[in-house]
Amino acid sequence: MSLLQHYQAVRNLIPADPTFAVYFGRVPSKPTYPYVVVWGDLGREGGDSLGDAVDQLDLRPRVTYVATGFEQLMFVADRVRAALNRRAPVVAGWTPSKLRQQALAASTTDYDVTFTDGSHPVYAVDEYPFTSDKN
Incomplete structure (x- = not known):
């Protein structure tokens, strides 16, 4: 499995x-703003073969966008959505379907984090579900 x-x-579909900044799976204690973090669930495994081997994955990757303000958040979301939406990841030995963007959490202020000027970051979350079949 993979x-x-x-x-x-x-993650690799998001260009430098x-x-x-782009983080993978976790955010450092002192992140660079704005940033995105790619994370998600462990998906669902499926198998239709006679040996009941896993030959299909249903995954729901998530991307959290974090910025110092709403305009900056929209700028980052536009860039990342353009890179991910309706694109298929490339995984050796598998044939993934295209990612389909779905908004998961609307723009929200994070009051748990306070910048030195007293302001707070904002964040939003998209989900990009897809299915991947083993070759």
């Missing part, structure tokens, strides 16, 4: 961009 490879393939 859960990690599937998530890395989703000097305007925001």
Whole structure:
């Protein structure tokens, strides 16, 4: 099985961009703003073979967008959505379907974090469900 490879393939669709940081699975204690973090669930395994081997994965990767303000959040979300939505990750030995963006959490202020000027970051979460079949 290759859960990690599937998530890395989703992460790899996001091009390097000097305007925001990209984290994978976790955020450091002192992140660079704005940023996105790719994370998600462990999915659902399926198998239709006679040997009942796992030959299909249903995954729901999530991307959390975090910024210092609403306009910056929308800028980052636009860039990442353009890179992920309706694109298929590349995973050796598997044929993933295209990612389909779904909003999971609306723009929200994070009052647990306070910047030195007294303001707070904002965040939003998208989900990009897809299915992958073993070749």
